[in-house]
Amino acid sequence: MTLKEILTGTSSWLRSHRYEEAGCCQPALNDDGLIACGFDADDDFSDPRSANAPSDPVVVNPVTSLNHHDPAEKLHEGINRLVDQLRQVNEHLNCQLAQHEELMDRVRDLPKSLESLPASVENQRQLTTRLLEQMRSTSLKDQQFIDAVGRIPQETARQTDTLTSINHQLAAAADTDVQLAESFVKFKGTLDRLNHNTISNTEGILQMSRTFAASDRYLKYVISKMNRRYAWTLALALTICAGVVSVLAALLFFLAS
Structure with a gap:
């Protein structure tokens, strides 16, 4: 059902109820004090002429303490709600129309977008090829890394043996150092004793x-x-x-003379 059909049916229904503005409506009441319908159940609302056909006169009986404005106000509120709903439907249809136009614009732009699709596919192929080469290189490097990691336990065991041997050598060197330290002591x-003896000997030599x-x-x-x-x-x-020589000399001289 389109919006035009909904509006046509609503107008026919309003004309069949002889709706007027609030304050100017003089509805006919039935024996129960309710608004009497001015149409039969067999009336065709799709025909606009049926809404203008004169209705049969209705006898109005007085009703004690009945507010004649409440039904009209309720009817007016119902029509307002209906109008609001129709407005919402219209807005929704306008939104759908705008989306449809936007979709059509995109569909029109689709061939232009598809023109660059082969180049994009070629670029994607080249990028995929490069990515595959990089993944192969990365896989080779990962394999080398895995091999290196696999050799780590052997190298670790070898280093452990070397460290154990170094530890034994250090322990032996420590024992040797201890003995050497004791020898030095x-x-x-x-x-010290030699120094003491030397000091004692020095004192003796000085004496x-x-x-x-x-x-x-x-x-x-x-x-x-x-x-x-x-x-x-x-x-x-x-x-x-x-003196002796002198005496001898004098004696010899005397003897000689």
């Missing part, structure tokens, strides 16, 4: 040196004293010899 003790110095001074004193005695003795001997 003993040698230090020996040097001997002082003794030798005193003996040397005394010897020099004795030698100098003996030299003086020898000098006096020599002088006396020479004097005596000179």
Whole structure:
């Protein structure tokens, strides 16, 4: 059902109910105090002429304390809601029409977009080829990395053995260092004792040196004293010899004369 058919049916229904503006409506009431319908159930609402056909007169009985504006207001509210719904339907149809026009514009632009599709496919093929080559290179590198990682346990075991051997060597070197340190300690003790003995010998040598110095001074004193005695003795001997020679010379001279 299109919007035009909906509006046509609504107009026919309104004309069949003889709707007028609020305040100007004078509806006919039935025996129950309700609005009497001015049309039969067999009326054709699709024919506009049927809405203008005169209806049969209706006898209006007085109803006590009945508000005649409530049905008209309810009818007016219902029509307003219907108009709002029709407006929403119209807006929805306009939105659908705009979307359809946008879709048609895109469909018109589709051939232009498809013109660049072969070039895009070729670019995608080249990119795919490059990506495949890169993936092969990456796979080769990954395989090399996996091989290198697989060799890590062997290298680790070898390094462990080497470190164990180094540890044993270091332990032996540590024992040797301990023994060498003990030897150095003993040698230090020996040097300390030798130093003590050297100090003692030095003191003895100094004492001997002082003794030798005193003996040397005394010897020099004795030698100098003996030299003086020898000098006096020599002088006396020479004097005596000179006297004897003089006497002998005088005696010889006397004998000769």
